[in-house]
Amino acid sequence: MLLVFVMATWGLNVIATKIIVTAFMPETITALRVFTAGICVFIILGFFKKVRLPSRKEFRYIFFACLFNVVCHHFFLSLGLLKTSATNGGLILGLGPLLTTIVAFFLLGTRITLIRLLGIIMGFMGVTFIVLFGNAGVSTVSSGDIYVFLAIFAQAFSFSLIKKCSETLDPRLMTGYMLVIGSVILFIISRFTEPNGLKEISHGSVSVWMIFFASAIIATALGHMIYNNAIGKVGVAESAIFINFNPFFALIGAVIFLDEQITASQIFGFIFILAGVLFGSGAFEEFLSQSKHKKNQLYLNKVKDLH
8 A cells, every 4th residue: 555655655746746846946956856755765764773874885876876866867757847737747757667577587587578578668669659649639749758767667677776776775765875876966057047046936836836845755755665665575577566556546637637638549558558557567477477377276275174
């Protein structure tokens, strides 16, 4: 249930991020949002006395995971949502489990079966529907869609690094280090790309700042803590299955809060991505395996009763 809660916050966070990066300079406000989230993580972990310095080996994993999970992911996501709809962004982010499966295959040696390969193909077909025909039926590729795709690919790559580091370091503590270090790097980048970014902050309304803190504390801080902890306990592919709920909540949020219109191509894309994730992430195979195990168990119980 906690992972479903995380997916709800992440799906709605697409809407929140869209509002925030539209109201402020995208890279500057993203750096501040991520830094706020990182500080919240350390406050929570400090209360439970879970804070410690990482070893050199752990720090290397933290640094590289932070480059992909925080710097690249949030950098591309903020730029992408500035140039595409929240609906498109949320649907493309739903491709995460498939990309995670592909990355896990190359880095962790996870086996890709024929069913998973079929799922990967279906997922990319869904994204093609959304990218080419999701913008009011216009057959063009938006630069915002490409940025969002790069954002989710960077995050998928980082999950394998998080899995490796979580063997010795609490994933929640790793999350805190990643967010703080990543936000500092993002802020340095923003000083070059957005010299007047800090001046624009004073123009924000109370409602936008409320969305900012909700995004930073609930979605980014608590969400990443819970999800990264799940990766350390149940594995990369298993945790990624729950990202199925992400595009659903993003779609609902875009319609309710942003009054965005959902096109037929976006619905087709959503169906293909959902089916692709179920097949490609191994969820369908796991379901078949559990069903077979239950049937065998029932058969053995009946045989015992007969004897």
